[in-house]
Amino acid sequence: MRSATADGDTAVALVGIGCRLPGGVQGPAALWRLLAGGQEIPHHRLTDRPSPGHLDPRDRLIGDIDAFDAQFFGIAPREAATMDPQHRLLLEVACEALQDGGLHLTPAASAPSGPSASSGPPVASGPSGPSASSGPSMPPVSPVSPVMPVTPGEHTTGVYIATSSNDYAALGHPAARPDLLTLVGGARASAAARLSHHLRRCGPSVVLDTDRSSGLTALHLALHGLRSGECDLALAGAANLVLAEETGAAFGAAGMLAADGRCKFGSAAADGFARSEAVVVVALKRLADARAADDRIYAVVAGSALNHDASRSGDFLAPSHHAQQAVVHRACADAGITADELTYVEAHGTGTPVGDRVELTGLAALPRRGTPLLVGSVKTNVGHTEAAAGLLGLVKVALMIEHRQLVPTLHSHPPAPHAQSEGLALADGHAPWPVGEGVVGYAGVSSFGLMGANGHAVLAPPVGPYAAADPGGTAPDGTALNGVNLDETAPDRVDHEGTGRGGTSRGAYGAQDMAAPGDPEPWPVALSARTPEALLKLCADYRRLLTAAEVPPALRDIAWTAGARRDHHPCRLLLLAHTHEDLLEALDRALAGDPAGSPDAVGESDATGTAARLVRRYEAGEDIAWSDMLRPGRTVRLPAHPWTHGRYWASAATDLAAVTPATAAATATSTAAATADRCDAVRSHADPKDAVQAVQTVYAVQAVQEVRSHVAGAVERVLGYVPDASLPLSDAGIGSLTGLELRHALMDSLGLDLAPTLIYEHPTIDALCHHIRDLRRGAPGPEQGGDDLDAVLGSLTERFGLHEAARLLDTELTTLLAAQADEENV
Helix, strand or coil, X not given: CCCCCCCCCXXXXXXXXXXXXXXXXXXXXXXXXXXXXXXXXXXXXXXXXCCCCCCCCCCECCCCCCEECCHHHCXXXXXXXXXXXXXXXXXXXXXXXXXXXXXXXXXXXHCCCCCCCCCCXXXXXXXXXXXXXXXXXXXXXCCCCCCCCCCXXXXXXXXEEEECXXXXXXXXXXXXXXXXXXXXXXXXXXXXXXXXXXXXXXXXXXXXXXXXXHHHHHHHHHHHHHHHCCCCEEEXXXXXXXXXXXXXXXXXXXXXXXCCCCCCCCECCCCCECEECEEEEEEEEEHHHHHHCCCCXXXXXXXXXXXXXXXXXXXXXXXXXXXXXXXXXXHHHHHXXXXXXXXXXXXXXXXXXXXXXXXXXXXXXXXXXXCCEEEECCHHHXXXXXXXXXXXXXXXXXXXXXXXXXXXXXXXXXXXXXXXXXXXXECCCCEECCCECCECCEEEXXXXXXXCEEEEEEEECCCHHHCCCCCCCECCCCCECCCCCCCCCCHHHCCCCCECCCCCECCCCCCCCCCCCCCCCCEEEEEEECCHHHHHHHHHHHXXXXXXXXXXXXXXXXXXXXXXXXXXXXXXXXXXXXXHHXXXXXXXXXXXXXXXXXXXXXXXXXCCCHHHHHHHHHHCCCCCCHHHXXXXXXXCCCCCCCCCCEECCHHHCCCCCCCCCCCCCCCCCCCHHHHHHHHHHHHHHCCHHHHHHHHHHHHHHHHHHXXXXXXXXXXXXXXXXXXXXXXXXXXXXXXXXXXXXXXXXXXXXXXXXXXXXXXXXXXXXXXXXXXXHHHHHCCCCCCCCCCCHHHHHHHHHHHHCHHHHHHHHHHHHHHHHHHHHHHHXX
């Protein structure tokens, strides 16, 4: 193990956030609007769930949990349907967290992004769900993670995922037979392994369950991985979906659920919690590394700790305020502070009478420095997200630190007696974040498991002891930002039209100026997506960003983030703009189908200059070294890559039964008279030897077509569509698991024993057909009758039926006689 930094600094920066919550809350900006507005996600019944069951109508549920962009990750439709939806959502939310932090989706993204590099091999068209009607067409693009070797010593990413439920497997959709694909799709270990595999992250990959404290446990392990040097970037995530009724029924029978479906933390009316769903992922880096990369920093995670009640409460399920106090003290010690330096604690705060009393009693006993300890709970806004609760509380605190504002805890009146203890105060209104002379503004986040596993984390603003060595700007009120944005609007109030941070006019392109002195060049905004449809969605998202924001991000920062801090996909558009209005007009042209980034849109003065050439180069797929070309700006929050969702659910997965070839015709029994009549007809048209040759050719052609039909049918059962026969099946989503499914389907259909390495040795449909045809040549086949015309005609008629045999033979004889005539003429 090595220390994180040469000077022993153990602080970690939270640089990216992704989240999905009920009520359409997606991403940190939407969550902040909910929190700052003092709003609550309503509990309502989702009637459009694939398997609604008998869930409690007071539960808060995420919509469209069967929606997933399988093609983006190169996952076959059948495999996507067998995946636990928690794993599917974790994949998408992890990508959103990475993009939010200006981090590349895969390590390969830093490699050249031209057509032969990151764009990867194409994938053939086909439906993107279990059936053609279940999703949009699959475009010819590659999965997000092209196969590239891992280089020794390269930066590694640790993946730490918390889940406590396995409801999807408990839904009990019977398969035609037990299969490995279903087993792996529902395995909890897949939650982290999917992220590590599809995002090509080669560091630690861990799934854990400590009940309600699971999210903070994942964070604690992620901090350890960064501090010890096991990883250079960490993804800490948690998922909680309510798919089955048993857990909620047990809580209800125990009297733990609130009658009105609301968490009322600190209130005398507290009577239980309300269940809620959430998927949360945060991206973390060592603070020194984040500073060096000029990352946007939400907050600093200064320390964390775990412990267990250890029977201090005297009961297995009863919490202990002594253990809860102890874990706070240990986390503060890990951060290098004492507990009296905490100014705010995001409590576990479920709203149960016993839980609130124990937790608030423990917090009231912490030492103070004269000012009350402010406490609050995000559960009053969104409900209890169980395994994801700790990370969601962490995200709330990070957003309050970023915006320098406390947000209200709801439903806290009238306050309970234990919430009015000396030294405590419920944060039940808006207030500035407590930071000032001698006050850093440390905040704690608590999360406690039902079975006694406790977690606590300490966060701080990136100021004071965590400030950068070289200040990099000022906030609107003139306070030093120390190179870090503490206010989401701070960078947007500077450099609106492309001027530098000091206010003087600067070019956009560093040493590669595109225009003559005195003629400022436009800012290039690079947009890209996996498909043309997704690119149009991205343009619409950028337009909403510009029109919805009171003060949109500076063009310089938009150009920098879009170019240097984002992945570049095959479908591209480069927009050039001097002002925000220019960018809006270019987006409108793109949405209207006009070539917004073409040389004509650049302007006549630039039509033959560097700007026009840059547009052509980028949109043709050339790799552009944006970090070298652009003058560095701030990393700002821009729209993430839009998802193109199909619908995937276990009940819609195609069962793998024996595949019936499409060309197999119904067998008809021919009579001796019919065979004799047919023989006479053939003799009147051709020499018997020619007829026998024609029959043998028919057999050969039909054998090839039959094999191709078997293979295509089996592939369609597994993938949901048939890709181009010459392209690698791996590009279409056939991997080790789906490859085994395909092998079994072919063995059932063909009656052959095929090697387990079949798909690796014969990776295309064409290669499979050739291999199977070769195997069949050596296997006993249907009797063809030798050289006797009556025998071969009888065999042909018995095999295909009288009418089909006549059609095939006439076609082949016509071809054969024509070829003979041509030879005689020559």
